[in-house]
Amino acid sequence: MRNYNLKIAGYKIRLESSENGPELVPEDRFKRSIIHDGAWDILIRVHNGTYNLTEEAERVFVAPYVVEIKGIKIKKRENFWSVYKHCSDLFITTNFPDSNPKKKAFLKLSLNSREWDLWLEGAGYETDPLEYPLDGLVLYYLTAINDDIMIHASGIYYDGHGYIFSGVSGKGKTTMARLWDNLGARVIHDDRLIIRNIDGTYRMFNTPVYKNDVPGESPLDKIFLIEHCHENKIVAAKGASAVSHVVANCIQHNYNPEMIARFLGSVSIMCSVVPVSTLYFKPDRSIIDYILRHE
Amino acid sequence: MTDLKSILSHSANIVTRKTGNEYVLVPIANNIADMNSIYTLNETGAFIWDLIDGKRSVEEIINALTDEYDTDFETAKSDMFSFMNNLKDYLIIK
Numbered sequence: 001m002r003n004y005n006l007k008i009a010g011y012k013i014r015l016e017s018s019e020n021g022p023e024l025v026p027e028d029r030f031k032r033s034i035i036h037d038g039a040w041d042i043l044i045r046v047h048n049g050t051y052n053l054t055e056e057a058e059r060v061f062v063a064p065y066v067v068e069i070k071g072i073k074i075k076k077r078e079n080f081w082s083v084y085k086h087c088s089d090l091f092i093t094t095n096f097p098d099s100n101p102k103k104k105a106f107l108k109l110s111l112n113s114r115e116w117d118l119w120l121e122g123a124g125y126e127t128d129p130l131e132y133p134l135d136g137l138v139l140y141y142l143t144a145i146n147d148d149i150m151i152h153a154s155g156i157y158y159d160g161h162g163y164i165f166s167g168v169s170g171k172g173k174t175t176m177a178r179l180w181d182n183l184g185a186r187v188i189h190d191d192r193l194i195i196r197n198i199d200g201t202y203r204m205f206n207t208p209v210y211k212n213d214v215p216g217e218s219p220l221d222k223i224f225l226i227e228h229c230h231e232n233k234i235v236a237a238k239g240a241s242a243v244s245h246v247v248a249n250c251i252q253h254n255y256n257p258e259m260i261a262r263f264l265g266s267v268s269i270m271c272s273v274v275p276v277s278t279l280y281f282k283p284d285r286s287i288i289d290y291i292l293r294h295e
Numbered sequence: 296m297t298d299l300k301s302i303l304s305h306s307a308n309i310v311t312r313k314t315g316n317e318y319v320l321v322p323i324a325n326n327i328a329d330m331n332s333i334y335t336l337n338e339t340g341a342f343i344w345d346l347i348d349g350k351r352s353v354e355e356i357i358n359a360l361t362d363e364y365d366t367d368f369e370t371a372k373s374d375m376f377s378f379m380n381n382l383k384d385y386l387i388i389k
Contacts, residue, residue, distance in 0.1 A: 063327040075328075240317035240335040247321065248333050254324045257310050264312035264319060271314075 001025070006130075007035045007215065009194035009205035011142050014040035015129050021046045023126040029208040030130065033215055042142060043115045044107075046129045051106040051119040053093075057086035060255040063133075065097055071170060081133055083253060088112060092137055103127070105134055111145050139194065139207055140251055144259055147266045149195040150251040155204045157218035158185035161295065162204060164193065165279070166249040167226045175283045176226060183288055188216045192251075195220060195270065202274050222275050222295070225249070229280035232290040242276040243268050297379060297388050299354035299372075303347045304387040317341050322385065334382070339364065343378050347386070353379075 001024045003016040012035070017024050024046060026034065065080035066073050081094035092107040102122035109116040118134075120127055130138060143150045153166035154177040165176040177190035189206035196203055202220040206213060225237065225245050237245060247267050254260050281287040305311075308323045318341045320334040336344055342363060346356045353375060360371035379386060 059325075061325055061327070066328075240314045240319045240337075243312070243314055244319045244333045244335045247319065253327075254310075254321060257307075257323060260310040260321050260323065261312070264310065264321060268312055268314055268319070 005035050005037060005040060006030060006033045007037070008033050008139065008207055009142075009148075010196060010198070010217075011042065011139070011146075012037065012040045013138070013142075014043045016043060016045050018045050018047045020048050022048055022120060022123055022129075024129055025126045026130065027128045028211045029213050030128075030135075032213065033208055041114065042138075044129065044138070045115070045117050047117065047119045048121075048123070049119055050104070050121045051091075051108065051117075053084060053091055053106075054086055057084040057091060059083070060085045061253050068169065081137065083255065090141075092134075094133055094137070096131060099131065100124075103131075105131075107134065107137070109141060111141070135208070136192075136251070140253065143194055143251075144253075144263070146196070147262055148197075149263075149266055149270065150207075151193055151195060151246070152191070152249050152251070153193050153204075153223075154190040155188035155193045155206070155218065155220075156180040156185045157188060158183065161221045162188075162218040163291070164195075164204060164220060164223045165226045166223060166246065168249060171226050172228055172281065172283060173226070176281070176287075179283070179285060179288055182285070186216070186218065188218055189213070197270070202270060220274055222277070223271075224277055224279035224291075227278060227280050228283065230282065231280065232282055232287050233280040234291075234294055235278045235280070237276045237278055242271045245278070246271060246276060297353065297376070299352065299357070301353045302349065302351070302389045303353065303356070303379070304349035304389070305344075305347055306385045306387055309385040311344070313341070318344055320382075320385065339374065340378060343375065349387075 006013045015024055059082050061083040063080045064075045065077040066075050084091040088110050090109050094105050096103045104121040106119040140150055151166055153164045154173040155164045174190045177187045181187050188204055191209055192207050194205045203217055204220045206216045310321050312319045316338040318336040346359055357371045357375050361368055
């Protein structure tokens, strides 16, 4: 394809290959998010080749390449992706160690612009312009622009209520989603969600991670911070404690004070409206009954 | 070395958000691996944080604590030095 439009978490993203750009072949996980609406919130022009970053650009943030083997995180290289800043422009460079070691990407964006440019080097004639980690990076900056929240969490909708179960890797997000799925609840996602305030109401949205992901959203009524335990227990979290624990589970690039302040504002306001509790749970059906009894 | 006459300022490498009578503090980080620390200040910690202004000495802040919380100087001094030790990376001490 020369171009296509995606709708993810309500954001309309147009991918458009430039004259010398590659054929755009979205991975299966994106195919259910393709829309045929011409309107877009953000346009990403895709080019072949590389972009020569000015020497004046400063590297402001870096993520190492980390793999998790049997619950142990191992850093395999120092630089997976990086963010550079020059004037009001941001530049994200990344490589793709899992799929194509020769492929590199260079995304030029601005928080004040709706038109971004992506250069792909060593990608070949056909490529997915949003291959991991670019998809998450693009979505993160869309949340930053819109004062939304991207969070490590599973989300379910059951009997008119939307619940988020948030925690970092190993806390039980997938387990919780599976338990609710067995009950017939709609699982919005089991790993990564975007929370948006739409016309005064908080809603959660999934983001395409797995091959069979379908777009999903629901109202958000409660946030649980999950912890494995030998008994089921709900402890309400309030004030700064609630905000800090939710923040700790969110995806964030904390190099810019202004961005941090806006993000903290978004989470604080959400936590003043959406109840937050710590949920200690046994990983079996009893936790579902416990939640339904107490909600 | 910090003593009672030291003057405290906030470092620029942390961003704060007041929530009721408490604070959430998020350090600025340049590596995703360094983003593990988020701090909260309870009401007393927030009271101290608000008094840190680049002008007041440690002793003045301790005296303000004794006035506000009806506590003795030694207890307030212990709390104050504990606070400074916990947040030493985010305070400028002169």
